[in-house]
Amino acid sequence: MADQIVGTERPRVATPHRLVVPREEPAGESPAVRGETVFDLRDVNVFYGAFKAVRDVSFEVAEHEITALIGPSGCGKSTLLRSLNRMNDLIPGARVEGTVAYHGENIYDAEIDPVEVRRRIGMVFQKPNPFPKSIFDNVAFGPRLNGVRGSTLDDVVEQALRNAALWDEVKAKLKQSGLSLSGGQQQRLCIARAIAVEPEVVLMDEPCSALDPIATARIEDLMQQIKDKYTIVIVTHNMQQAARISDRTAFFSTEVNPESDTRTGLLVEFDETSQIFSNPNDERTENYVTGRFG
Numbered sequence: 001m002a003d004q005i006v007g008t009e010r011p012r013v014a015t016p017h018r019l020v021v022p023r024e025e026p027a028g029e030s031p032a033v034r035g036e037t038v039f040d041l042r043d044v045n046v047f048y049g050a051f052k053a054v055r056d057v058s059f060e061v062a063e064h065e066i067t068a069l070i071g072p073s074g075c076g077k078s079t080l081l082r083s084l085n086r087m088n089d090l091i092p093g094a095r096v097e098g099t100v101a102y103h104g105e106n107i108y109d110a111e112i113d114p115v116e117v118r119r120r121i122g123m124v125f126q127k128p129n130p131f132p133k134s135i136f137d138n139v140a141f142g143p144r145l146n147g148v149r150g151s152t153l154d155d156v157v158e159q160a161l162r163n164a165a166l167w168d169e170v171k172a173k174l175k176q177s178g179l180s181l182s183g184g185q186q187q188r189l190c191i192a193r194a195i196a197v198e199p200e201v202v203l204m205d206e207p208c209s210a211l212d213p214i215a216t217a218r219i220e221d222l223m224q225q226i227k228d229k230y231t232i233v234i235v236t237h238n239m240q241q242a243a244r245i246s247d248r249t250a251f252f253s254t255e256v257n258p259e260s261d262t263r264t265g266l267l268v269e270f271d272e273t274s275q276i277f278s279n280p281n282d283e284r285t286e287n288y289v290t291g292r293f294g
């Protein structure tokens with residue numbers, strides 16, 4: 001396999017990968033022609049202790065697409081997102097069953113290095129969380145861990161800040177604290193920090209929910225700009241946002257377990273975003289996207 005995530009060998013470029021035969025889909029309608037499959041989820045269940053938070057999730061994420069996870073509160077969007085880079089490993093009692101294949105390798109196999117998984121598959125959180133360090137050091141953090149130094153490090157930091165559409169605003173104050181930036185700038189700093197280690201995938205957990213509409217629009221523009229380089233999976237509560245920016249949408253809902261009176265999340269429908277919002281197959285999806293839910 002061209003690109004394994006076992007052990008500590010770290011190819012700087014995470015592509016190319018194996019060739020995958022494209023699905024047969026109608027021609028001419030973007031994004032029907034899919035790129036290579038990055039994630040292939042099969043029958044994924046996620047538990048917290050005995051509680052099954054999400055059940056039987058299967059779908060594929062294609063490269064250079066933005067895949068949105070939407071659905072009502074508690075349906076397991078964040079839980080599922082964290083299962084894509086083993087972030088749930090850090091939560092006591094959390095457990096994943098099923099297969100989360102990343103370029104054909106199950107990231108939960110025993111020999112897989114979770115640190116390497118998280119380097120390939122970066123994450124941006126709901127609340128901007130810069131380190132209490134300078135702007136430069138925030139972005140340099142990951143590359144330094146990977147041994148990057150000197151002028152190369154300067155270049156890596158500049159490029160990441162440029163790619164995060166923040167360079168022009170901060171180039172004169174790289175030594176200032178990251179915490180001195182506005183909320184929207186802090187979130188772009190966190191995106192710069194995530195992409196500075198050259199991940200292939202960026203997972204975003206409601207990255208705009210703490211931002212005003214102008215900062216939100218900048219992050220949305222940024223996502224459109226960087227999807228040529230990265231594959232993005234985003235959890236959003238904002239259906240307009242999902243409709244605006246994503247190529248595919250996964251709609252989740254919940255069902256009640258009568259014995260335990262708990263709610264388990266499940267994937268109701270996964271399709272092109274235009275289909276989900278204009279002509280969904282499932283009534284539950286239609287009720288949700290038209291605001292008739294609950």
Ligand SMILES: Nc1ncnc2c1ncn2[C@@H]1O[C@H](COP(=O)(O)OP(=O)(O)OP(=O)(O)O)[C@@H](O)[C@H]1O
Binds near residue numbers: 072
């Ligand atoms: N660390 C945890 N420990 C135990 N249960 C958890 C934990 N995190 C989430 N859960 C439970 O798992 C279920 C799914 O939660 P999750 O946060 O993934 O849903 P969500 O769809 O992202 O919700 P929201 O839209 O409100 O953020 C919920 O019932 C939640 O209470």
